[in-house]
Amino acid sequence: MQDGLRAVAYPSIVAGGKNACVLHYTENTDKLRKGDLLLIDAGVECDHYAADITRTFPVSGKFSEPQRLLYQLVLDAQSAALEQIAPGIAWNKAHEASVEVLTKGLIELGLLKGKLKKLIKDEKYKQFYMHRIGHWLGMDVHDVGDYKIKDEWRLLEPGMVLTVEPGLYVPADCETVDKQWRGIGIRIEDDVLVTKDGYEILTHAVPKTVADIEAIMRGE
Numbered sequence: 001m002q003d004g005l006r007a008v009a010y011p012s013i014v015a016g017g018k019n020a021c022v023l024h025y026t027e028n029t030d031k032l033r034k035g036d037l038l039l040i041d042a043g044v045e046c047d048h049y050a051a052d053i054t055r056t057f058p059v060s061g062k063f064s065e066p067q068r069l070l071y072q073l074v075l076d077a078q079s080a081a082l083e084q085i086a087p088g089i090a091w092n093k094a095h096e097a098s099v100e101v102l103t104k105g106l107i108e109l110g111l112l113k114g115k116l117k118k119l120i121k122d123e124k125y126k127q128f129y130m131h132r133i134g135h136w137l138g139m140d141v142h143d144v145g146d147y148k149i150k151d152e153w154r155l156l157e158p159g160m161v162l163t164v165e166p167g168l169y170v171p172a173d174c175e176t177v178d179k180q181w182r183g184i185g186i187r188i189e190d191d192v193l194v195t196k197d198g199y200e201i202l203t204h205a206v207p208k209t210v211a212d213i214e215a216i217m218r219g220e
Protein backbone atom coordinates (compact mmCIF):
# COMPACT_ATOMS: atom_id res chain seq x y z
CA MET A 1 0.00 0.00 0.00
CA GLN A 2 1.40 3.35 -1.02
CA ASP A 3 2.05 5.98 1.61
CA GLY A 4 -1.06 8.01 2.32
CA LEU A 5 -3.46 5.21 1.40
CA ARG A 6 -4.48 4.09 4.84
CA ALA A 7 -7.76 2.24 4.93
CA VAL A 8 -11.10 1.73 3.30
CA ALA A 9 -13.31 4.78 3.77
CA TYR A 10 -16.42 2.67 4.52
CA PRO A 11 -17.50 -0.98 4.23
CA SER A 12 -17.51 -1.90 0.55
CA ILE A 13 -20.75 -2.89 -1.14
CA VAL A 14 -20.24 -5.71 -3.64
CA ALA A 15 -23.67 -6.65 -4.89
CA GLY A 16 -24.44 -9.01 -7.75
CA GLY A 17 -27.86 -9.11 -9.43
CA LYS A 18 -30.82 -8.30 -7.22
CA ASN A 19 -28.57 -7.69 -4.19
CA ALA A 20 -27.82 -4.34 -5.82
CA CYS A 21 -31.40 -3.35 -5.01
CA VAL A 22 -30.54 -3.58 -1.31
CA LEU A 23 -29.00 -0.13 -0.82
CA HIS A 24 -26.55 -0.96 1.92
CA TYR A 25 -25.87 -4.61 1.07
CA THR A 26 -22.52 -5.42 2.67
CA GLU A 27 -22.80 -9.16 3.26
CA ASN A 28 -20.95 -9.61 -0.02
CA THR A 29 -21.25 -13.39 0.22
CA ASP A 30 -23.49 -14.29 -2.70
CA LYS A 31 -22.26 -16.05 -5.82
CA LEU A 32 -22.06 -13.92 -8.95
CA ARG A 33 -24.21 -15.17 -11.78
CA LYS A 34 -23.53 -14.95 -15.50
CA GLY A 35 -25.93 -12.41 -16.97
CA ASP A 36 -26.21 -10.36 -13.79
CA LEU A 37 -24.82 -6.93 -13.14
CA LEU A 38 -22.30 -6.35 -10.37
CA LEU A 39 -22.48 -3.12 -8.36
CA ILE A 40 -19.35 -2.16 -6.45
CA ASP A 41 -19.47 0.85 -4.14
CA ALA A 42 -16.03 1.18 -2.59
CA GLY A 43 -13.50 3.79 -1.63
CA VAL A 44 -10.27 4.17 0.27
CA GLU A 45 -8.89 7.03 2.30
CA CYS A 46 -5.90 8.91 0.97
CA ASP A 47 -4.10 11.29 3.32
CA HIS A 48 -7.18 10.99 5.56
CA TYR A 49 -9.58 12.08 2.82
CA ALA A 50 -12.31 9.66 1.82
CA ALA A 51 -13.19 8.57 -1.70
CA ASP A 52 -16.61 7.11 -2.55
CA ILE A 53 -16.99 5.52 -5.96
CA THR A 54 -19.62 3.25 -7.47
CA ARG A 55 -19.53 1.43 -10.76
CA THR A 56 -21.96 -1.17 -12.09
CA PHE A 57 -20.88 -3.60 -14.78
CA PRO A 58 -21.95 -6.92 -16.31
CA VAL A 59 -20.48 -10.03 -14.71
CA SER A 60 -20.09 -11.72 -18.09
CA GLY A 61 -18.77 -8.61 -19.81
CA LYS A 62 -21.73 -7.55 -21.94
CA PHE A 63 -24.87 -5.70 -20.91
CA SER A 64 -28.17 -7.35 -21.81
CA GLU A 65 -30.57 -5.04 -23.65
CA PRO A 66 -32.71 -4.18 -20.58
CA GLN A 67 -29.56 -3.70 -18.46
CA ARG A 68 -28.03 -1.44 -21.10
CA LEU A 69 -31.18 0.68 -21.41
CA LEU A 70 -31.43 1.25 -17.65
CA TYR A 71 -27.68 1.79 -17.33
CA GLN A 72 -27.68 4.44 -20.05
CA LEU A 73 -30.60 6.14 -18.34
CA VAL A 74 -28.69 6.35 -15.05
CA LEU A 75 -25.66 7.69 -16.92
CA ASP A 76 -27.82 10.32 -18.65
CA ALA A 77 -29.25 11.29 -15.26
CA GLN A 78 -25.73 11.69 -13.91
CA SER A 79 -24.75 13.92 -16.86
CA ALA A 80 -27.81 16.09 -16.29
CA ALA A 81 -26.98 16.33 -12.58
CA LEU A 82 -23.37 17.27 -13.31
CA GLU A 83 -24.58 20.16 -15.48
CA GLN A 84 -26.01 21.65 -12.28
CA ILE A 85 -22.69 21.65 -10.45
CA ALA A 86 -21.19 25.15 -10.42
CA PRO A 87 -20.72 27.98 -7.94
CA GLY A 88 -23.96 29.76 -7.11
CA ILE A 89 -26.26 26.88 -8.08
CA ALA A 90 -28.40 25.51 -5.26
CA TRP A 91 -27.49 22.08 -3.89
CA ASN A 92 -30.84 20.50 -4.81
CA LYS A 93 -30.69 21.37 -8.53
CA ALA A 94 -28.54 18.35 -9.35
CA HIS A 95 -31.00 16.09 -7.56
CA GLU A 96 -33.96 17.62 -9.37
CA ALA A 97 -32.20 17.19 -12.72
CA SER A 98 -31.59 13.50 -11.97
CA VAL A 99 -35.23 12.97 -10.95
CA GLU A 100 -36.49 14.55 -14.16
CA VAL A 101 -34.24 12.51 -16.48
CA LEU A 102 -34.90 9.24 -14.63
CA THR A 103 -38.67 9.75 -14.49
CA LYS A 104 -38.82 10.69 -18.17
CA GLY A 105 -36.77 7.63 -19.08
CA LEU A 106 -38.86 5.32 -16.92
CA ILE A 107 -41.96 6.54 -18.77
CA GLU A 108 -40.31 5.96 -22.16
CA LEU A 109 -39.25 2.45 -21.17
CA GLY A 110 -42.69 1.69 -19.75
CA LEU A 111 -41.77 1.24 -16.08
CA LEU A 112 -43.87 4.24 -15.08
CA LYS A 113 -47.16 5.26 -16.60
CA GLY A 114 -48.54 8.78 -16.53
CA LYS A 115 -47.55 12.38 -17.06
CA LEU A 116 -44.02 13.50 -16.21
CA LYS A 117 -44.96 16.44 -14.00
CA LYS A 118 -47.53 14.49 -12.01
CA LEU A 119 -45.26 11.48 -11.54
CA ILE A 120 -42.55 13.79 -10.20
CA LYS A 121 -44.99 15.67 -7.96
CA ASP A 122 -46.36 12.40 -6.58
CA GLU A 123 -42.78 11.07 -6.19
CA LYS A 124 -43.63 7.90 -8.13
CA TYR A 125 -39.98 7.61 -9.17
CA LYS A 126 -39.12 6.85 -5.54
CA GLN A 127 -40.06 3.19 -5.96
CA PHE A 128 -36.99 2.93 -8.24
CA TYR A 129 -34.83 5.88 -7.06
CA MET A 130 -35.24 6.26 -3.31
CA HIS A 131 -32.09 8.11 -2.33
CA ARG A 132 -30.78 11.57 -3.09
CA ILE A 133 -28.17 12.53 -5.66
CA GLY A 134 -25.26 12.64 -3.23
CA HIS A 135 -23.60 14.05 -0.15
CA TRP A 136 -20.64 16.13 0.97
CA LEU A 137 -17.36 14.27 0.84
CA GLY A 138 -14.21 15.03 2.81
CA MET A 139 -12.47 13.62 5.83
CA ASP A 140 -15.57 11.51 6.35
CA VAL A 141 -17.45 9.75 3.59
CA HIS A 142 -20.69 11.52 4.54
CA ASP A 143 -18.86 14.64 5.54
CA VAL A 144 -20.05 17.37 7.87
CA GLY A 145 -21.79 20.42 6.43
CA ASP A 146 -25.29 21.79 6.08
CA TYR A 147 -27.41 21.12 3.02
CA LYS A 148 -29.80 23.92 3.90
CA ILE A 149 -29.26 27.24 5.59
CA LYS A 150 -32.35 28.87 7.10
CA ASP A 151 -34.62 26.57 5.08
CA GLU A 152 -32.92 27.48 1.79
CA TRP A 153 -30.87 24.92 -0.15
CA ARG A 154 -27.22 25.85 0.12
CA LEU A 155 -25.45 27.36 -2.90
CA LEU A 156 -22.40 25.53 -4.22
CA GLU A 157 -19.01 27.21 -3.71
CA PRO A 158 -15.59 26.52 -5.22
CA GLY A 159 -13.68 23.98 -3.14
CA MET A 160 -16.72 21.98 -2.06
CA VAL A 161 -16.54 18.25 -2.80
CA LEU A 162 -19.62 16.12 -3.23
CA THR A 163 -20.72 12.84 -4.70
CA VAL A 164 -23.02 12.62 -7.73
CA GLU A 165 -24.61 9.19 -7.63
CA PRO A 166 -27.97 8.58 -9.27
CA GLY A 167 -29.28 5.04 -9.32
CA LEU A 168 -32.17 2.83 -10.37
CA TYR A 169 -33.26 -0.22 -8.42
CA VAL A 170 -36.07 -2.40 -9.70
CA PRO A 171 -37.09 -4.82 -6.96
CA ALA A 172 -37.07 -8.48 -8.03
CA ASP A 173 -40.70 -8.81 -6.94
CA CYS A 174 -41.91 -5.63 -8.66
CA GLU A 175 -45.05 -6.87 -10.40
CA THR A 176 -45.98 -3.50 -11.90
CA VAL A 177 -43.16 -3.71 -14.43
CA ASP A 178 -42.31 -6.14 -17.19
CA LYS A 179 -40.22 -9.16 -16.09
CA GLN A 180 -37.17 -8.08 -18.07
CA TRP A 181 -36.56 -5.13 -15.72
CA ARG A 182 -36.93 -6.94 -12.41
CA GLY A 183 -33.95 -7.37 -10.11
CA ILE A 184 -31.76 -4.84 -11.93
CA GLY A 185 -29.91 -2.43 -9.62
CA ILE A 186 -27.58 0.25 -10.96
CA ARG A 187 -25.71 3.16 -9.41
CA ILE A 188 -23.00 5.33 -10.92
CA GLU A 189 -21.11 7.48 -8.44
CA ASP A 190 -18.34 10.00 -8.96
CA ASP A 191 -16.56 12.38 -6.60
CA VAL A 192 -16.86 15.94 -7.81
CA LEU A 193 -15.00 19.13 -6.90
CA VAL A 194 -16.79 22.44 -7.39
CA THR A 195 -14.36 24.74 -9.23
CA LYS A 196 -14.42 28.45 -10.02
CA ASP A 197 -16.12 27.81 -13.38
CA GLY A 198 -17.97 24.56 -12.83
CA TYR A 199 -16.73 21.20 -11.67
CA GLU A 200 -14.00 18.63 -11.95
CA ILE A 201 -14.67 14.89 -11.70
CA LEU A 202 -11.98 13.57 -9.39
CA THR A 203 -12.86 9.96 -10.26
CA HIS A 204 -12.86 10.45 -14.04
CA ALA A 205 -10.27 7.73 -14.60
CA VAL A 206 -12.73 4.96 -13.72
CA PRO A 207 -14.57 3.90 -16.90
CA LYS A 208 -18.32 4.33 -16.99
CA THR A 209 -19.71 4.44 -20.53
CA VAL A 210 -21.26 1.22 -21.84
CA ALA A 211 -18.59 1.02 -24.56
CA ASP A 212 -15.68 1.63 -22.16
CA ILE A 213 -16.96 -0.89 -19.63
CA GLU A 214 -17.53 -3.60 -22.24
CA ALA A 215 -14.06 -2.90 -23.67
CA ILE A 216 -12.34 -3.21 -20.30
CA MET A 217 -14.28 -6.41 -19.61
CA ARG A 218 -12.93 -7.79 -22.88
CA GLY A 219 -9.47 -7.00 -21.56
CA GLU A 220 -8.82 -4.13 -23.97
Ligand SMILES: [Mn+2]
Pocket residue numbers: 052135163165189
Ligand atom coordinates in the same frame (compact mmCIF):
# COMPACT_ATOMS: atom_id res chain seq x y z
MN1 LIG B 1 -21.83 7.94 -1.72
